Amino acid sequence: xxxxxxxxxxxxxxxxxxxxxxxxxxxxxxxxxxxxxxxxxxxxxxxxxxxxxxxxxxxxxxxxxxxxxxxxxxxxxxxxxxxxxxxxxxxxxxxxxxxxxxxxxxxxxxxxxxxxxxxxxxxxxxxxxxxxxxxxxxxxxxxxxxxxxxxxxxxxxxxxxxxxxxxxxxxxxxxxxxxxxxxxxxxxxxxxxxxxxxxxxxxxxxxxxxxxxxxxxxxxxxxxxxxxxxxxxxxxxxxxxxxxxxxxxxxxxxxxxxxxxxxxxxxxxxxxxxxxxxxxxxxxxxxxxxxxxxxxxxxxxx
Amino acid sequence: xxxxxxxxxxxxxxxxxxxxxxxxxxxxxxxxxxxxxxxxxxxxxxxxxxxxxxxxxxxxxxxxxxxxxxxxxxxxxxxxxxxxxxxxxxxxxxxxxxxxxxxxxxxxxxxxxxxxxxxxxxxxxxxxxxxxxxxxxxxxxxxxxxxxxxxxxxxxxxxxxxxxxxxxxxxxxxxxxxxxxxxxxxxxxxxxxxxxxxxxxxxxxxxxxxxxxxxxxxxxxxxxxxxxxxxxxxxxxxxxxxxxxxxxxxxxxxxxxxxxxxxxxxxxx
Numbered sequence: 001x002x003x004x005x006x007x008x009x010x011x012x013x014x015x016x017x018x019x020x021x022x023x024x025x026x027x028x029x030x031x032x033x034x035x036x037x038x039x040x041x042x043x044x045x046x047x048x049x050x051x052x053x054x055x056x057x058x059x060x061x062x063x064x065x066x067x068x069x070x071x072x073x074x075x076x077x078x079x080x081x082x083x084x085x086x087x088x089x090x091x092x093x094x095x096x097x098x099x100x101x102x103x104x105x106x107x108x109x110x111x112x113x114x115x116x117x118x119x120x121x122x123x124x125x126x127x128x129x130x131x132x133x134x135x136x137x138x139x140x141x142x143x144x145x146x147x148x149x150x151x152x153x154x155x156x157x158x159x160x161x162x163x164x165x166x167x168x169x170x171x172x173x174x175x176x177x178x179x180x181x182x183x184x185x186x187x188x189x190x191x192x193x194x195x196x197x198x199x200x201x202x203x204x205x206x207x208x209x210x211x212x213x214x215x216x217x218x219x220x221x222x223x224x225x226x227x228x229x230x231x232x233x234x235x236x237x238x239x240x241x242x243x244x245x246x247x248x249x250x251x252x253x254x255x256x257x258x259x260x261x262x263x264x265x266x267x268x269x270x271x272x273x274x275x276x277x278x279x280x281x282x283x284x285x286x287x288x289x290x291x292x293x294x295x296x297x298x299x300x301x302x
Numbered sequence: 303x304x305x306x307x308x309x310x311x312x313x314x315x316x317x318x319x320x321x322x323x324x325x326x327x328x329x330x331x332x333x334x335x336x337x338x339x340x341x342x343x344x345x346x347x348x349x350x351x352x353x354x355x356x357x358x359x360x361x362x363x364x365x366x367x368x369x370x371x372x373x374x375x376x377x378x379x380x381x382x383x384x385x386x387x388x389x390x391x392x393x394x395x396x397x398x399x400x401x402x403x404x405x406x407x408x409x410x411x412x413x414x415x416x417x418x419x420x421x422x423x424x425x426x427x428x429x430x431x432x433x434x435x436x437x438x439x440x441x442x443x444x445x446x447x448x449x450x451x452x453x454x455x456x457x458x459x460x461x462x463x464x465x466x467x468x469x470x471x472x473x474x475x476x477x478x479x480x481x482x483x484x485x486x487x488x489x490x491x492x493x494x495x496x497x498x499x500x501x502x503x504x505x506x507x508x509x510x511x512x513x514x515x516x517x518x519x520x521x522x523x524x525x526x527x528x529x530x531x532x533x534x535x536x537x538x539x540x541x542x543x544x545x546x547x548x549x550x551x552x553x554x555x556x557x558x559x560x561x562x563x564x565x566x567x568x569x570x571x
Contacts, residue, residue, distance in 0.1 A: 025386035042419035125503035187565030
């Protein structure tokens, strides 16, 4: 690269050098520093205090907020729920998404309509999705209890039982976002070269063995993509819970996200909320990255 | 019989997935005094729920807030994302690679985990209940995906194109604006949709940072509407239905863009 060899600095040339092009990412980087990195450092600070979220007074309490997490049954319940939401919906979404993709792969008009329907909930606000399902699971006049009454059964308070509410909301999240997994697997299926499948068929592979030894290994990039997206999405479930149970009954269906909101705004326990945020950060980063690494190893090159 | 099994299963799947919407539609179209089962469609025309939801929840104001915030955020995500991606894709020095991986690693950082300190920071800045604060936050958290997709896309554009232009005397900025930018249309379309959808539907950030009614977006307004009229689910259903219309229209017309970006990510990883 020709630098300013002659007398005087040629500003145009400096500006045009590859190093100066890096100025182009300065705005983005600035936003990251201001709205992500700086808050992260502040989050660490607040997690070692008993700050209430509003006043300018607080005192340092050391590791107390972190110790509290493991002695508080509500928080332990919340952590377990978060895993059910995250890993449960990942499991369901991928199994159903893969099954739907295998079934709906093809150019026919009917299949394309069903795909459109299955993917449709993805575009709806998860909060609205929560309300829609609330209309189904409601105790009084809920659509599902209408069926129970029609069949002369006792109506059930679907969301009145903590663990059941957790699983129901996991299913709602699955219903809403399984379209993402389906599309990922459809794209993966279409990227598999026809010759591979034909060659395997000639070698006598068919049905389950064809799927197990040929299709699935070639589908691994789609599996990785879909699993990682679903895990991250499921672990931070917020909207559906806010719509359907608000974390109730009696804190039994909170996720870490809704718990943090409740701690900060309803219970003025901001120091603890910050500590929970840090825990969640760690959990999602570790689970997300290790899933990514594990699945990447299973991918095969064509 | 066996020939009919697959189409029948397809129809069954489609119908099952439509049940929640069918129930919502029934609910929204019935008078609140009608206590018939939610599975029964009304045999009369009743639209008062929509009128009440629209006026009681001030959905007009909420929708215009949504439009302002979404349009601003998407514009900045596209502009800042494509600008940032160019040097990262074309000059992968050790430092630039570090910046790239730092940016995309934030795809995994859930925004919620830092909401406590972020909220405090925005309060200190005086940004609560302002369009600029919520938009900047939306932009920040949408940028990693934008940088990831733009960088990936620019890498697939042959370098020879840049080199030829450089020899012809084009500056590197001119190359970006005149040659690279026009080629980014497909990925830009996908990103507008993905970012627009995320910002439009966002509830978490909006709940924290928009506390005054006049600036609140549709999901926040709906959540308050629901807690206020919990006993009148017909109004809530009507409000939900109205709020779904804009995105549903976008989806039906631009379906292929919704799907294509996702599909690319899945195949390339």
